[in-house]
Amino acid sequence: MKLITRSNNLSGLKVLLAAEHLGIPIELEVTPSSEKTVLIVNEDCQLFSSNASVWYLFSLAGHKKINSPQDKWLDWESTILQPEIQALLTKQPHQLVSVLEHLEKSTRNKFLIGNSLSAADVVVFSSLIEIANGKLMDNLPNLTKWYKQMYTSVQFKAAAFKMDFKIKETHTDEPIEEEEVAIGQEEIEEAVKHWTLGNIPKPKSIIHPVLPVEGERNILITSALPYVNNFPHLGNIIGCVLSADVFARYCRLRNYNTLYICGTDEYGTATETKALEEGLTPQQICDKYFKLHDEVYKWFDISFDHFGRTTTANQTKIAQDIFLKLHRNNYLTEDTMEQLLCEHCKIFLADRFVEGTCPLCGYEDARGDQCDKCGKLVNAVELKLPRCKMCRNTPVTKTSKHLFLNLPQIEDKLTSWMDSVTTGWTHNARVIANSWIKEGLKPRCITRDLKWGTPVPLEGYTDKVFYVWFDAPIGYLSITACYTEEWERWWKNREQVVHYEFMAKDNVPFHSVVFPSSQLGTHDPYTLVNHLIATEYLNYEDGKFSKSRGVGVFGNNAQETGIPADVWRFYLLYVRPESQDSTFSWSDLMTKNNTELLNNLGNFANRALSFLEKNYDSCVPAMTLGQEEKMLLVRINRELKQYISLLENAKLRDAIKPIFSISRLGNQLMQAAQPWVLIKSTKDEEKMRAGTVIGLCANIICQLSVMLLPYMPNLSGKLQEQLGVTSDVNHLIPEFTCRLPAGHRIGKPAPLFQKIEQSLIDELKQRFSGAQVGSAAPPGNPAATPVAEEAASDSLENLALKVAQQGDKVRQLKAAKAEKSIVTAAVAELLDLKKRLAAAEEATKQIHQAPPSAIEKPTTTSSSNDLENLTKQVAEQGDKVRALKTAKADKASIDSAVAVLLDLKKQLALAEGKDPAQANPAAASKGKKKGQQK
Amino acid sequence: MKPNVKKSSDSCEEFTLGEEALIRQWLEYRKVVLDRYRMNSQQSTGPPLSVFQELNSHLKNASYLAGNKFSKADVEVLSGLLEFYGPQSIQTKEKYPYLSRWFTHISHLSHNELSITIPFSRSSLY
Numbered sequence A: 001m002k003l004i005t006r007s008n009n010l011s012g013l014k015v016l017l018a019a020e021h022l023g024i025p026i027e028l029e030v031t032p033s034s035e036k037t038v039l040i041v042n043e044d045c046q047l048f049s050s051n052a053s054v055w056y057l058f059s060l061a062g063h064k065k066i067n068s069p070q071d072k073w074l075d076w077e078s079t080i081l082q083p084e085i086q087a088l089l090t091k092q093p094h095q096l097v098s099v100l101e102h103l104e105k106s107t108r109n110k111f112l113i114g115n116s117l118s119a120a121d122v123v124v125f126s127s128l129i130e131i132a133n134g135k136l137m138d139n140l141p142n143l144t145k146w147y148k149q150m151y152t153s154v155q156f157k158a159a160a161f162k163m164d165f166k167i168k169e170t171h172t173d174e175p176i177e178e179e180e181v182a183i184g185q186e187e188i189e190e191a192v193k194h195w196t197l198g199n200i201p202k203p204k205s206i207i208h209p210v211l212p213v214e215g216e217r218n219i220l221i222t223s224a225l226p227y228v229n230n231f232p233h234l235g236n237i238i239g240c241v242l243s244a245d246v247f248a249r250y251c252r253l254r255n256y257n258t259l260y261i262c263g264t265d266e267y268g269t270a271t272e273t274k275a276l277e278e279g280l281t282p283q284q285i286c287d288k289y290f291k292l293h294d295e296v297y298k299w300f301d302i303s304f305d306h307f308g309r310t311t312t313a314n315q316t317k318i319a320q321d322i323f324l325k326l327h328r329n330n331y332l333t334e335d336t337m338e339q340l341l342c343e344h345c346k347i348f349l350a351d352r353f354v355e356g357t358c359p360l361c362g363y364e365d366a367r368g369d370q371c372d373k374c375g376k377l378v379n380a381v382e383l384k385l386p387r388c389k390m391c392r393n394t395p396v397t398k399t400s401k402h403l404f405l406n407l408p409q410i411e412d413k414l415t416s417w418m419d420s421v422t423t424g425w426t427h428n429a430r431v432i433a434n435s436w437i438k439e440g441l442k443p444r445c446i447t448r449d450l451k452w453g454t455p456v457p458l459e460g461y462t463d464k465v466f467y468v469w470f471d472a473p474i475g476y477l478s479i480t481a482c483y484t485e486e487w488e489r490w491w492k493n494r495e496q497v498v499h500y501e502f503m504a505k506d507n508v509p510f511h512s513v514v515f516p517s518s519q520l521g522t523h524d525p526y527t528l529v530n531h532l533i534a535t536e537y538l539n540y541e542d543g544k545f546s547k548s549r550g551v552g553v554f555g556n557n558a559q560e561t562g563i564p565a566d567v568w569r570f571y572l573l574y575v576r577p578e579s580q581d582s583t584f585s586w587s588d589l590m591t592k593n594n595t596e597l598l599n600n601l602g603n604f605a606n607r608a609l610s611f612l613e614k615n616y617d618s619c620v621p622a623m624t625l626g627q628e629e630k631m632l633l634v635r636i637n638r639e640l641k642q643y644i645s646l647l648e649n650a651k652l653r654d655a656i657k658p659i660f661s662i663s664r665l666g667n668q669l670m671q672a673a674q675p676w677v678l679i680k681s682t683k684d685e686e687k688m689r690a691g692t693v694i695g696l697c698a699n700i701i702c703q704l705s706v707m708l709l710p711y712m713p714n715l716s717g718k719l720q721e722q723l724g725v726t727s728d729v730n731h732l733i734p735e736f737t738c739r740l741p742a743g744h745r746i747g748k749p750a751p752l753f754q755k756i757e758q759s760l761i762d763e764l765k766q767r768f769s770g771a772q773v774g775s776a777a778p779p780g781n782p783a784a785t786p787v788a789e790e791a792a793s794d795s796l797e798n799l800a801l802k803v804a805q806q807g808d809k810v811r812q813l814k815a816a817k818a819e820k821s822i823v824t825a826a827v828a829e830l831l832d833l834k835k836r837l838a839a840a841e842e843a844t845k846q847i848h849q850a851p852p853s854a855i856e857k858p859t860t861t862s863s864s865n866d867l868e869n870l871t872k873q874v875a876e877q878g879d880k881v882r883a884l885k886t887a888k889a890d891k892a893s894i895d896s897a898v899a900v901l902l903d904l905k906k907q908l909a910l911a912e913g914k915d916p917a918q919a920n921p922a923a924a925s926k927g928k929k930k931g932q933q934k
Numbered sequence B: 001m002k003p004n005v006k007k008s009s010d011s012c013e014e015f016t017l018g019e020e021a022l023i024r025q026w027l028e029y030r031k032v033v034l035d036r037y038r039m040n041s042q043q044s045t046g047p048p049l050s051v052f053q054e055l056n057s058h059l060k061n062a063s064y065l066a067g068n069k070f071s072k073a074d075v076e077v078l079s080g081l082l083e084f085y086g087p088q089s090i091q092t093k094e095k096y097p098y099l100s101r102w103f104t105h106i107s108h109l110s111h112n113e114l115s116i117t118i119p120f121s122r123s124s125l126y
Helices: A010-022 A050-060 A068-089 A096-106 A119-131 A141-151 A154-163 A185-195 A234-239 A241-253 A269-278 A282-299 A313-328 A407-424 A427-439 A474-483 A505-521 A555-560 A565-574 A586-616 A627-648 A656-673 A684-708 A713-723 A758-767 A786-793 A796-815 A820-849 A852-886 A891-911 A921-933 B017-039 B049-058 B072-085 B090-095 B097-109
Strands: A002-005 A027-030 A038-042 A045-047 A218-223 A257-264 A306-309 A332-342 A354-357 A384-388 A396-405 A497-504 A531-535 A538-540 A582-584
Touching: A002 A010, A010 A050, A010 A119, A010 A154, A027 A154, A038 A050, A038 B017, A045 A050, A045 B017, A050 A068, A050 A119, A050 B017, A068 A096, A068 A119, A068 B017, A096 A141, A119 A141, A185 A627, A218 A241, A234 A241, A234 A497, A234 A538, A234 A555, A234 A565, A241 A257, A241 A497, A241 A531, A241 A565, A257 A282, A257 A474, A269 A282, A282 A306, A282 A555, A306 A474, A313 A332, A313 A474, A313 A505, A396 A505, A407 A427, A407 A505, A427 A505, A427 A531, A497 A505, A505 A531, A555 A565, A565 A586, A565 A656, A565 A713, A582 A586, A586 A656, A586 A684, A586 A713, A586 A758, A627 A656, A627 A684, A656 A684, A684 A713, A796 A820, A852 A891, A891 B017, B017 B049, B017 B072, B049 B072, B049 B097, B072 B097, B090 B097
Parallel strands: A002 A027, A218 A257, A218 A497, A257 A306, A497 A531, A538 A582
Antiparallel strands: A002 A038, A038 A045, A332 A396, A354 A384
16 A cells, blocks of 8 residues: 655645554655645555545454444544634634534543544544644643644654654744743843943934934834825734834834834826826825825824825936936836727726726626626726726727836846845745746836826836836835935945835835846945845734725724724734734734733733832832842843844734733732732831832833833833833843832822723724625625715714714803813814714715716626525525435435535525524625625 | 446445445545535636546546446536536537546436436537
């Protein structure tokens, strides 16, 4: 017998594990080329199903062939467990939790069936390997025990060894606590020495413009420029601006010369489209959205040194300069492209401005980039009967000349540069960049027949503009130029400046290949990216954020939730998709706020400081460190060093852990020493110890306030106010030092965090799920953002009325000379109402402007199609079941046919708009999936 | 012409252990692979062509799916495939000659149960 498989293949492992358990010798061939695992029994019997193979081996070894519990398990594994695991791994909605709970009930005994190992154990165990590292099994003690026993068996070890099986790492929030390394005497002395160290350097005062200084660390930070035509969503915020902000704040804490540059990317087709939609000029659109972006980032407390925009004279100057140098150095080539020209509107039509008949399926309202009916990608020039979306006239096909950046010619320079820097890039950035290079670079078109862009300064091309992807990264340079005339000291200074770029992974190709190629092609000594820090994607609850469908929380909504900006920042960083996609979840946000922030950090700070205020008259008592406290210094130093080393590598999410570990150490100290008991003691040394403990705690809180600053700047400030220290403490050194000596007077302690209640979370979940709820009814207008939907729920008239009423109230209060705080509150409410009214007006405008034909028609037809289809299928399946029953077919086939029938019925109920949750939770989730796909 | 085949597919006596394993494999294939496309059939257009391709290559040198006998495996896979493969055009079916040959053959064999015939021509019309 021979087993052919790949090295990390679970199916192969499954079969081999069975053979190990049964002592059946199998010839093993591990080859990377085998697509499927195959067990070759003989020429006529080659099994590609691992479950059938396992069954075969067990039967061969004399186990019962007909064994219905075993068959049930094998069946369950292949039809339920596997699909759910695949759903989890591919980030689809899944019910793995309830599936595992079912398994928990069956693993009370040592084996799944009876008192001995069966094929069921082997098969189910092998499937679980892939998810065992996650936290899914944590609360299931029986399952964990059963799994461990299988995992630690000699047979598994032998099978894994033979196959060179490596367990894939699945994401875990909290890895298993490492055992503490023993604390040596030397380390203690070192820690005590630093603790007593006086005169700690102060933070540099920041004088704008910040410029690099020779011989110092100069850090240039950019965040991918957000596109101007819409609100940024939470995924955008964590991927770019917020991540870069944390890093910038950290660099400033370390006294590096730090420049953080960002701005809005304003040129391009999308802006023109949006302008047409809203009936404004592109410039007006940019002005409007620039302001909105700016407000959102201000609310999130993003510490840009300069937040600029790409529509400036500097942009034109620098982009044209780079372009002309590329041209002079012969890196540009000329070619022609076919495009549609609308002679009526006198513009070349971008793909999304064209409609016509789909060349593939004949659908009449296909868009220029994609057909809504067949879903295929369409080339605008291939549309039959094309028409201009704006004037409905037929455009003509024109060939127009374009310029291409000849990437293959720059490739040598590019790859030798990349080899020298990519070790400092995130894994995904490296992989994406390398795959681009591997596929072979092609010339890329850098000009477009548009009006809204940087003009091309070359004879014969003056009516064209630069393609936004050539143009946008140059924005980093031009925005810096708007910040300081000496911008070249940052941007043409490869030796002294270290450049970090933050972005989501979709931006990697342009920042790793296209932009550096343009820079290299100039032969100027431009500063190139040293550290390309790319995140994966952040999903929203069970789906994706979608600008076009308005799913999820957008930057401006965060403010409306009443949850403080710092909590938002903290949570987004906590779920930062650092090494793989992660999910924003309201319940998780609540949990993290209530446990980590409130119970751990907030509780510790408040308890210690209140105690200090009450018992020591707000003055830090004298501290005499005992052995215990000295050990604590060492532990804090270790966490602190960990924090610094993680942040130096821009591991922003991981660096949160040491902060809370220190807070936990502080809590443990309070809990173990019980200063509230010691202080009442009659013995002097016990009283002394109470003072030492509380003084040390105050210093730990001070240290935490510094470490928290990159994450929660506002909270850090509040905490420092309560500690009675100035921002002078905000210089981070790798050792824990005494910042609050005996006699230091602290400020007034106050609670730092508010509990988030379940009711609020339920309400918010509801509020932002609008378009996401799956139903057969036509989904909401895709153009409507969540703001629009929320505002629309309050009708326009209603809001206008409320504004009027609140206005009256304010006037009355003012006339009655009411207390200032009451008036302020009333005014705030009035302003809020006015804002909502404005948003609602905006929303109605948008809804009316969106072309109705494109949205409503396909959905209604498809949903009625669904209904017909389903009704038909239910009837057919019903017939089949009856036929099977009459034919006295075997039970298994009847059962499976009945299952199909039930499932169809559920789907039908769903399509008819009946409450799917009542029918069956599984059916409900299926319906949701369907809704999303539409 | 009726091939000399036992029709009763439920009894396992005349199958070797290897053949039984093969039968199990195909029953699983029906449930895990084919039925998945059926569940979603209002959205998907049936299984991807790679499924046809896969079955075609399995049937290249075999008349039946499990061993050299007609079995439950053939009936189950056929009925799982019926609604997808039946309506395929003749051109498509010509691309998978072994699968089509098996398809016609098995539908004839099991016509009592399933009573369908699938038109399939060997001569190239196109």
